[in-house]
Amino acid sequence: MAHWVRVAAEGDCPVGQLKGVVADGIPVVLANVDGTVCALRDRCSHDEYPLSDGELDGSHVVCRYHGARFEACSGARKALPAVRPVQAFPVEIRDGQIWVDTG
Numbered sequence: 001m002a003h004w005v006r007v008a009a010e011g012d013c014p015v016g017q018l019k020g021v022v023a024d025g026i027p028v029v030l031a032n033v034d035g036t037v038c039a040l041r042d043r044c045s046h047d048e049y050p051l052s053d054g055e056l057d058g059s060h061v062v063c064r065y066h067g068a069r070f071e072a073c074s075g076a077r078k079a080l081p082a083v084r085p086v087q088a089f090p091v092e093i094r095d096g097q098i099w100v101d102t103g
């Protein structure tokens with residue numbers, strides 16, 4: 001069942017940037033890939049560090065601690081040392097606000 005939570009204003013996550021937020025107690029990293037806002041669980045699957053401390057490189061979220069890479073909108077693992085994906089969440093922009101479905 002869908003459970004939409006407002007997490008930020010659209011302007012809080014500019015193009016090419018990451019932003020850490022909390023949605024219903026779940027740490028989430030927002031990534032603005034060329035104007036499309038994506039959301040992943042804010043924990044690297046390699047060693048549980050926050051992905052929001054990293055950077056956005058094109059469409060990849062790069063963990064600053066060990067260099068693991070994930071596709072920003074799907075959570076797919078793209079580079080070692082991570083071997084598992086991270087959870088992705090649906091995102092909607094409504095009236096300039098970013099909503100994440102944690103359901």
